[in-house]
Amino acid sequence: MSEQFINLTLDNLEHEHLCCAIADKKHQCGVATKKQWLKDRLVEGHVFRKLDVKGKVFIEYAPLETAWVPVCGENFLYIYCLWVSGSYKGKGYGKSLLEYCINDAKAQGKSGVCVLSSKKKKPFLTEKKLMTKFGFQVVDTLSDEYELLSLSFNGENPSFNDTVRQMRINQKELTIFYGMQCPFIPNCIEQVKTYCDNNRIPLNLIAIDSLQKAKELPCIFNNWAVFYNGKFETVHLLNESYLKKIV
Known part of the structure; x- marks a missing residue:
């Protein structure tokens, strides 16, 4: 080795x-x-x-x-x-x-x-x-x-x-909290935007661009978190095929 x-x-x-x-x-x-x-x-x-x-x-x-x-x-x-x-x-x-x-x-x-x-x-x-x-x-x-x-x-x-334990938000539309710690994220964002635009799916993207925002998130998070209908769904980075499973 x-x-x-x-x-x-x-x-x-x-x-x-x-x-x-x-x-x-x-x-x-x-x-x-x-x-x-x-x-x-x-x-x-x-x-x-x-x-x-x-x-x-x-x-x-x-x-x-x-x-x-x-x-x-x-x-x-x-x-x-x-x-x-x-x-x-x-x-x-x-x-x-x-x-x-x-x-x-x-x-x-x-x-x-x-x-x-x-x-x-x-x-x-x-x-x-x-x-x-x-x-x-x-x-x-x-x-x-x-x-x-x-x-x-x-x-x-x-x-x-304590904020993490909520695992829910008020917004009903597809909502993604994302950071820039992972190099896969910018391309995932573009894929999600394209899919949602083509299918008229409301999308709310929330950039976690400070340490304070990251520490106060309402859910589990490593660099990415997805909500739909106010409910936490996954930390799985989304592409078109995975997105279809959610919405």
């Missing part, structure tokens, strides 16, 4: 690729947007660590206090994404990346590491099975489906913010 990993920095950000959108031209606009978002986050202690290959092998995490998610707690690291795909699976890369994050948390004197997951495996969320092998435990739940997992070093644990 190669151990040649790279951390993105302000010095190498422009010429290094973002693993998840490496092979898809339609997401290159999102790559530029994500890199701009990262420039502000890296100085806050945000970490994007990847294998030095042209593949999807990376972890992305940040101090919980500055992580754009509706989770509260003191002195934790929050994992946005841990992704190993294709031929790189089964070679220990996920283990190495997660161990790096855990060791980083300990070196910084953090209270632990946390991540959003779910009882059953869901796209765009970290798989629970891997995390429990490392000692992560469920410390908060929502809708008997979504779970906040924590690896605590001192017995303290984070939790979902």
Whole structure:
């Protein structure tokens, strides 16, 4: 197993690729947007660590206090994404990346590491099975489906913010809360706009463009959340086929 990993920095950000959108031209606009978002986050202690290959092998995490998610707690690291795909699976890369994050948390004197997951495996969320092998435990739940997992070093644990537990909004039209943490999002927004325009479906897009907005969201959120008829539907990024299932 190669151990040649790279951390993105302000010095190498422009010429290094973002693993998840490496092979898809339609997401290159999102790559530029994500890199701009990262420039502000890296100085806050945000970490994007990847294998030095042209593949999807990376972890992305940040101090919980500055992580754009509706989770509260003191002195934790929050994992946005841990992704190993294709031929790189089964070679220990996920283990190495997660161990790096855990060791980083300990070196910084953090209270632990946390991540959003779910009882059953869901796209765009970290798989629970891997995390429990490392000692992560469920410390908060929502809708008997979504779970906040924590690896605590001192017995303290984070939790979902109280606003999250609403899981409902007053607007009845298709409503999407979105951030720019994921490079897939700009293209997903364009697909949703096109579909809704062509089918005369009312659409309400709400940009989460500040830390405060992210912390005060009325639902679970990693970078994307969908409501329809006032009810929370999914954190699954939408394309046309998935959108048809909802509306």
